[in-house]
Amino acid sequence: xxxxxxxxxxxxxxxxxxxxxxxxxxxxxxxxxxxxxxxxxxxxxxxxxxxxxxxxxxxxxxxxxxxxxxxxxxxxxxxxxxxxxxxxxxxxxxxxxxxxxxxxxxxxxxxxxxxxxxxxxxxx
Numbered sequence: 473x474x475x476x477x478x479x480x481x482x483x484x485x486x487x488x489x490x491x492x493x494x495x496x497x498x499x500x501x502x503x504x505x506x507x508x509x510x511x512x513x514x515x516x517x518x519x520x521x522x523x524x525x526x527x528x529x530x531x532x533x534x535x536x537x538x539x540x541x542x543x544x545x546x547x548x549x550x551x552x553x554x555x556x557x558x559x560x561x562x563x564x565x566x567x568x569x570x571x572x573x574x575x576x577x578x579x580x581x582x583x584x585x586x587x588x589x590x591x592x593x594x595x596x
Contacts, residue, residue, distance in 0.1 A: 474498040474585035476568045481590030484558055488594070492553040494568030494587055502546035505571035507583055508553045510564035510592075517567065517580060521553060525574035536562075558594045565589040 480492040492508070507522040521542035522531040530542055541554040551568060569583035577583075 474570050476570060476585055476587035478566065478568050478587040478590040481566060481592045483593045483595065486558060486560055486594055486596050488558050489554070489556045490558065490592060492555070492566055492568075492590060492592075494551045494553075496549045496551070496568075496570060499570065499585075501549040501570075503574055505574055505576040505582075506542075506544060506551040507569045507571060507576070508542060508551075509567045509569060509580065509583075510562075511567065511589075512564045519578045519580070520566070522571075522576040522578065523551065524576045529576055531576055531578055555592070558592075560594045560596045562592060563594050564592060566592050 475497045477495045484490055503525050505524050508520040509517045510520050511517040523542045527544050539557045544551040567589045568587040570585040571583050
């Protein structure tokens with residue numbers, strides 16, 4: 473069993489920044505790829521960013537590339553998503569997910585454990 477707990481969401485004005493954190497327990501975190509996804513009402517959950525087990529490989533969706541940074545601290549069993557230059561279209565519930573292996577994936581089916589989600593709202 474893996475538990476993922478997200479934090480750091482909230483309300484921010486356009487152009488502002490937020491940092492999401494995801495604390496993991498129950499699996500060897502350091503040998504698991506991690507991902508951040510987001511979802512808005514009525515739409516599918518989409519990948520935002522992913523990171524390999526060492527942090528040496530990362531992936532970003534085109535919509536956040538250059539503005540968001542994913543990172544991890546294996547000593548703290550925590551993965552982060554630094555979000556800068558936020559836009560109203562970034563408003564969503566953000567989910568942290570643990571992958572099934574060390575290598576990152578853009579596919580939702582690769583991830584088998586999910587956090588409860590944290591709301592990010594960007595006002596214009």
